[in-house]
Amino acid sequence: MGRNLKVPVDYQYAQFLDGRGSVATDVGGKASSLDRLVADGFPVPRAAVIHARAYRAFVREAGLEPFLKELQHGPLPSADEIAADRTRVEAEFLEPEMSPELEDEMRALVGEFLSDGPIAVRSSATAEDMVTASFAGQYETFLGIRTAEEALVAVRRCWASLWSPQVRSYRRREHIAEDDLAMAVIIQSMARAIWAGVMFTRDPQGSALDIKVEAVPGLGDDLVSGRVTPHSFVIDRRSLAIRARGERSQLDFLEDLARLGRRIENRAGSPQDIEWAMTAGGLRVLQARPITVARPLAVHDDGFDTRGSGHDEHTPRGVSEMLPGVVPPLLWTINAPMLEDAFRSLFAKIGVPSAGVGRRVVGRFRGRATLNLSVLREAASALPGGSGEEVERQYLGHVLDHDHDHEVPEARGGVVARLMGAFRNWRANRLLADEVQLIRHAVHGIVQLDIDLGRLPAERLLRYRSRIRDLAWRIYATEVAASSAAAGAYRALEVQIGRWLGEDEGVQWAQRLTAGTLAESSVGAGRVNRLRMIYESHATGTPALQSALREGGSEPRARIEALGVRGLAFLEEVDHCVRGFGAQAVYAGRTWSEDMVGVWSQLSSFARKRDPAENGGDSLAELIGILKGSRRWQLKRVITGQLIDMRLRMLRRMVEEATLFLRCREDAKSSLLVLGGAERRAIFEMADRLVASGHLSFMGDVELLSDGELEQMLQGAEPVFGQELERRRRAVARARDAGPLPEVFQGDPDSVGPSEVPTGPVMQGWAASPGVARGKARVLGSLEAGTALEPGEIIVAHSTDPSWTPLFLVAGGIVLEEGGPLSHAAIVAREFGLPAVLNVSDATQAIATGEDLVVDGTTGAVRRIAQQQSAGEDRG
Amino acid sequence: MKTVADPRRDPVVDDRLHVFVPALMGVGMIVSGILVIADWITGMLPNGRVRRKQEIATGAKGVVVSVAQAAGHDVLGPDFRSREWRSRWAYLAGVLFSAGIGGVALLAGLLAYNDDAGLFYRNPWMVGLGVGTAAVVGLLGLQLLFFAVVYRRSFSAAHVLVETTWFGRLKPPPEEPAEFARSLHLIGREGNP
DSSP states (O other): OGGGOOOOSOOSSEEEOSSSOOOHHHHHHHHHHHHHHHHTTOOOOOEEEEOHHHHHHHHHHTTOHHHHHHHHHSOOOOGGGHHHHHHHHHHHHHSSOOOHHHHHHHHHHHHHHHTTSOEEEEEEESSOSOSSOOOTTTSOEEEEEOSHHHHHHHHHHHHHHTTOHHHHHHHHHTTOOOTTOOEEEEEEEOOOEEEEEEEESSOSSSOTTEEEEEEEESOSHHHHHTOSOOEEEEEETTTOOEEEEOSSOOOTTHHHHHHHHHHHHHHHTSOEEEEEEEETTEEEEEEEEEOOOOOOOOTTOOSOOOOOOSSSEEEOTTTTTTSOSBOOHHHHHHHHHHHHHHHHHHHHHTTOTTTTTTSOSEEEETTEEEEEHHHHHHHHHTSTTOOHHHHHHHHHSSOOOOOGGGOOOOOOSOHHHHHHHHHHHHHHHHHHHHHHHHHHHHHHHHHHHOOOGGGSOHHHHHHHHHHHHHHHHHHHHHHHHHHHHHHHHHHHHHHHHHHHHOHHHHHHHHHHHTGGGGGGOTTTHHHHHHHHHHHHHHHTTOHHHHHHHHTOOSOTHHHHHTTOHHHHHHHHHHHHHHHTTOBSSSTTSOBTTTOOHHHHHHHHHHTTSOOOOOOSTTHHHHHHHHHHTOHHHHHHHHHTTOSSOHHHHHHHHHHHHHHHHHHHHHHHHHHHHHHHHHHHHHHHHHHHHHHHTTSOSOGGGGGGSOHHHHHHHHTTOOOOOHHHHHHHHHHHHHHHHTOOOOSSEESOGGGSOOOOOOOSSEEEOEEEEOOEEEEEEEEESSSGGGGGOOTTOEEEESOOOGGGHHHHHHOSEEEESSOOTTSHHHHHHHHHTOOEEEOOTTHHHHOOTTOEEEEETTTTEEEEHHHHHHHHHHHO | OOOOOOTTSOTTTTOOSSSHHHHHHHHHHHHHHHHHHHHHHHHHSOOSHHHHHHHHHHHHHHHHHHHHHHTTEEEEOOOTTOEEEOOHHHHHHHHHHHHHHHHHHHHHHHHHHHOTTSTTTTOHHHHHHHHHHHHHHHHHHHHHHHHHHHTTSSOHHHHHHHHHSTTEEEOOOOSSHHHHHHTOEEEEOTTOO
C-alpha cells in the first residue's frame, strides 16, 4: 500500500503516489485522483506515476512535434482509415530511441514494482476525468505486465493512446483544447482480484438514491472493455439494502463496497465512477473519477442543464426570485444542492419525506432554474387541507386545466399520519422565528469578523468557505420553511376575511394587512432606509451633493469625489454600508459593491422623488372598524355570547402570524444574501489565485466553473481548458438569448411553442398591490437597463428580484409576467404603495417602451391607452 | 312533494327551536371567560424570552466561532448565558417577604401547638414544622439581605452566587444583530494576526 512506501527522492521523471500531493499538470487526472484517495486513507494498491514531462521530453527528443501538429490540425480519419491511423500513431511512438537517462529511470521504477509481482500500466492524461468529460475507456491500460521490457512498451503505447483516432475524435466533439496535452503513466501493483468491477455511487440510468455495482469474477479488465456481461446490483444509498440484483443472489462484501463508495463520493464532492477489486486482503480502489453522462448538448446547454424526466411538469415560477435569470455554472452548482435539500427537509418536516423520491425538485433548463410542479403537488396533497391546486395557485397565481395524465396521485398515509404531519409542521413553525434570529445574529457576526482572506493558505480558505456554506445550507432550509409557512398563513388570512367580506375583499385586505412586512427587513425597505439615512445626513444642506446625485448616471463617483472632503466622507459611508448588503439577488452571486448601479439609482432617486408610502399601519384598525360596524357582525357576537370578540382575536392572530412568517422569510433571504457576499469574497480570492497560477485567464471565468471544479483546481487538480470554458460561455449567452421559459412545461421547454402575443387594449393579470397609476411604459430586460427609468414610468419586466428594489422607488407602477401574492415584487410594491399587476402573460412582448399605460392594481387590469383609443375609433 | 331544507339558511338567525341560540351563547360566554383567565395567567407568568434570546446569541456565537476557527482565528466575546444582579429593591422585597413568611409559619406553628381546641394541640410536629420553615425562610432572607447590603460590590462569593443561581436574573444579550456582532472580536491564532 502507498502509505508504507519508502519514497525515493532521486526520480526526475516520476513520483510515488503516497498521498503527499501531486501537481495535476505533471501526473494527469487519474493519478492526481489516486493520490488524493491515498491521502484520504482509502485502500489503493501501491502505485507510482511517470510524469507528463517524461512524455514531453520523449516527444521533443524523438522530434514528434510536427507529426502531432499534423494530427491536431488535420482531418479525422474515416471509418476505413481508423486502423491504419492507429498503427501509424503507435509506430511513431514505438520506434524512436529513448534517452538513456529516461529509460534508466523508468526501468528502475518498474523494477521496484516487478519485484512484488505483475504490474498494471495505466494512462493518466492531463485532459482526463473532467467533470463534463471523463474520457472513460478512451486511453490504454495494460494489465499483467511481468518484465521491464513489456512495461516500457506499455508506457509508449499509453503515450500513443493520447493521439489515437477515437480520442482525437472525442476531444473535438467535446471542444477540448489539444494545445499542451500530455500523458502521464501510472505504474501500479496488480491487485490479485477475486472479484472486480465498477461502482457508480449514483445510478446513472436509475434513481440518484441508488448505488449501482457491476462485478465479474477475477480481473475487471473484461468488464471495463465490455467483453463480458457482469453481475449487476442496485443498492439503496441510505439503508445499503440490495434493491435489485442479477443472477447471483449475493456477494458478501457489497455492503462494505457501497459504504466505501459513499465515503469516496463525500470526499470528492461529486458522484463517482469507481473501479474496485476484492482481494484476499480486502477491498481495493483502483481508480475513481466523476460520473459523466454522455449526451449531446443543446446549443444553449453549458453541461449543467437537467434532463427532463418526460412525465413531470416543471415551472420557473416561484424559484426565479431565488435563482433569477440564467444561472451560471458556479452559482448553479453552489445553490441548487442547497435548495434541493431545503425542499427535501421541508417534505420531511411536514411528514411526506417520500414525496418525489428519486426525482429532483429543483431543475435547470436553458440555464434557468425551475421547480418540479408534479413533486410539489404530490407533497402538498399529502397535507390536511393541502392540494395540488393550492400549489398552483401559490406558484402560478391560477389553477391549471389538467388532463387525466397529470392528475396528482392520491395522498399516502391515513388521516392520523396526515394530522401528525400537520402537527409537526405547526411545531416547526413555532421555532422558525428563533431560528431566523439565530441566523441573523450569526451572519452579522461573520461579516463583521472581516477576515483577511488573502493571507489564508488554500486549505484554510477552503475550510472557511465550507463553514460559511454549512450556515448557508441551514439558511436555505429555513427560508424554504418560512416561505411555506408564510404562504399557508397568508392564504388562511385571505380565506378567513373572504368568508366575512367576500373573496375579492379577502384578497385585497390580506395584501393591505401584510404591507408593512418589510419595514425592518434589509431585502427591501430596510436597505433603502439605511441608504436614505446616509443621504440625509450628508446631502441635507449640501446642494452640490444633491445635484451630483440628481444628475444620475451609472457612476457619479467622480462627481462626488470632486466635492472634496464632504464628498469623500459620503462615499466612504456609502461603500461601507453597501458592503454589508452582500449579494444582490442570489447567494454567492454579484454583490452590491461589485455593481453599484442599483445603489446610485437609489441615491439619485432620493434627490428626485417621494418617500415610501406609509402603509399597513392602520389597515387592521380600518378593517376592524368595517367589521364591527356591520349589524350582522354585532348580532352574531351577541347571539354567540362573545364577551371577548373571538373573531377579532382570531383575525389579529392570523395577521400577526402571516406578518411574522413573511418577515421570517424576508429576514432569512436577507441573511442568505449577506452571507452570500462573504462567500463571494472567498470565491474571488480563489479566482485571484487561479489567475495568478495560470489556471484561469480572467477572474470572471470563475463563474463558468462548477463549484467542485473550482475547489479541485485550487487544490492543484487539472484545470478546465480554455476551449471548454469558451463553450460554456457561448452556451450561457445562447441560453440568455433564448429568453424565459414557458410557465409550465413537461420534459423539454423547447417542446412548448411560443404563445400568441396579446394585442387587445386590456391585459389581465393578478392584482398584487392596490391603486391606479398612469404613465409611460419602460420595458426592462435587466437591472442594468433600469438606469434609463424615469420617475413615474411603469416598469414592465418578466420578473424582478431583490436587486431591483431601488427601481421601485422611482417607478410609478409595476407590470410583471411572473409573480405570486408573496413574491418579492408584490411585497415591495405594497410596501412602497405602488400599483402592481403580476402574472401578465407576454407583457414584455406586447408592450413597447414609451407606450401609455394605466395600471390598475386593484382589479388586475393593465390598460393600453393607444389600443383602447384605436378600438374606440374602430367601433365609432 | 318533499321539502328540502335550504342549506343557505343561517341557523343562528333562524333559530326556531329557541335552544340553539341560548346554548351557543352559553358556550361563547364560557369560552370568553376562559380566555380572560388565560390572558390574566399568561400576563402573570414570567416569559422565557430572555432565556431564548440567550440561547439564540449563544448558538450564533458558536457558528461565528466555528467560521473564525476554520480560518485559523479565534473569537473573543461575552458569555451570553450569564446572569446579573437584580435590583436592590428586589432583594429587599425578598427579605421582607421571607420575614413575613417565616414569621407567619412560626406563629402558626406555635398557635396550633397551644390551641387546646385544635387538631394539633400539643403536637410537637407542628412546632417543628413552623420553626423549620421559619429557619429556612429566615436563612434565605438573610442571604437576600446580604445581597442587598453588599450590592454589586466586588465580593467574589456573592458574584459567583448571583451569576450562577436564581439570586441573579438572566442577563439579556444584545437585542440587535449589529450590536451582537460588535460584541465579538477576532483574535489571531496559529501565527495569524
